[in-house]
Amino acid sequence: MPDLMTDIGGEEVAPASTGEQAYERIRSDIIFGRLRPGQRLTLEKLRPAYGVGISTLREILSRLTPEGLVTAEGQRGFQVAPCSAEDLKEIAALRLLIEKDALVKSFQAGDMEWEGRVVASHHKLARLEASLLAGDASRTQQWKRYDWEFHQALVSACGSKAQLDIHSGIYDRYLRYQMVFVIFRGLVAADEHKALLECALKRDAQKAEAILERHVQGCLDFAFQNRLI
Known part of the structure; x- marks a missing residue:
C-alpha cells in the first residue's frame, strides 16, 4: 500500500510518484519559461536535473508532445515547442x-x-x-x-x-x-x-x-x- 498524506479537505490521498513529480516539474519549467522555446531536450542532461531515468524521461516528453508543449524530432529526440x-x-x-x-x-x-x-x-x-x-x-x-x-x-x-x-x-x-x-x-x-x-x-x-x-x-x-x- 502506498504512503498516504492528508489533503486540505481532510481526505487521505497517495503522494505523486517520482515519475509524476518529474512530469509536473518539466511541464511547469516549460510553461514558465525555464526551459526555453526551441531548446533541445537531451535526455542525459535532463536526467540529473529531474532525478528520473532515461526511459521515464522519454515517456514524460512523449506525454507532453500531444499537449503542444514538446515536439518530437524523430530519431533526433525532443525539443521544447517553439513559439510564434x-x-x-x-x-x-x-x-x-x-x-x-x-x-x-x-x-x-x-x-x-x-x-x-x-x-x-x-x-x-x-x-x-x-x-x-x-x-x-x-x-x-x-x-x-x-x-x-x-x-x-x-x-x-x-x-x-x-x-x-x-x-x-x-x-x-x-x-x-x-x-x-x-x-x-x-x-x-x-x-x-x-x-x-x-x-x-x-x-x-x-x-x-x-x-x-x-x-x-x-x-x-x-x-x-x-x-x-
Missing part, C-alpha cells in the same frame, strides 16, 4: 471559443458555492496584481497561478469535466506565451478581472463574454505592438 505569432493567435482563438461557452454555462448553473470560489480567487488575484503594480516583480509565477485560479473559478460550474480539461490545457499553452514574453498589461488587465467578477455576481454572461474577448485580444495587441514575439 501564428501559434499564439490560434491558441488565443481556441481559448476564447472554449472559455466563452463554459462561461455562459457556468453563469447559468453557478450556485453560492461557485460565487464563493469566484470571489475568493479574485481577492487573491487582485491583491497580487496590486503588488505587481506597486513594482514588486518577485511573485510573477504566483500571480499567474492566481490568474488561472480566477478564470478557472469563473467556468468551474459549466458542468462538463471534459470541457474544463480542454480549457486547462489550452490555458497552459496560452500562459506559456505570457510568461516567456513577460506580457503584463498592468491596471487594464486588473480592471478587466474586476469587471468579470462583477459580471459573475450579476450573472451577466453577455457582458462577461465581451470583456473576456477584450481581455484576450488586449494581450495579443500588447505582444505584437511591443514586438515581443
Whole structure:
C-alpha cells in the first residue's frame, strides 16, 4: 500500500510518484519559461536535473508532445515547442471559443458555492496584481497561478469535466506565451478581472463574454505592438 498524506479537505490521498513529480516539474519549467522555446531536450542532461531515468524521461516528453508543449524530432529526440505569432493567435482563438461557452454555462448553473470560489480567487488575484503594480516583480509565477485560479473559478460550474480539461490545457499553452514574453498589461488587465467578477455576481454572461474577448485580444495587441514575439 502506498504512503498516504492528508489533503486540505481532510481526505487521505497517495503522494505523486517520482515519475509524476518529474512530469509536473518539466511541464511547469516549460510553461514558465525555464526551459526555453526551441531548446533541445537531451535526455542525459535532463536526467540529473529531474532525478528520473532515461526511459521515464522519454515517456514524460512523449506525454507532453500531444499537449503542444514538446515536439518530437524523430530519431533526433525532443525539443521544447517553439513559439510564434501564428501559434499564439490560434491558441488565443481556441481559448476564447472554449472559455466563452463554459462561461455562459457556468453563469447559468453557478450556485453560492461557485460565487464563493469566484470571489475568493479574485481577492487573491487582485491583491497580487496590486503588488505587481506597486513594482514588486518577485511573485510573477504566483500571480499567474492566481490568474488561472480566477478564470478557472469563473467556468468551474459549466458542468462538463471534459470541457474544463480542454480549457486547462489550452490555458497552459496560452500562459506559456505570457510568461516567456513577460506580457503584463498592468491596471487594464486588473480592471478587466474586476469587471468579470462583477459580471459573475450579476450573472451577466453577455457582458462577461465581451470583456473576456477584450481581455484576450488586449494581450495579443500588447505582444505584437511591443514586438515581443
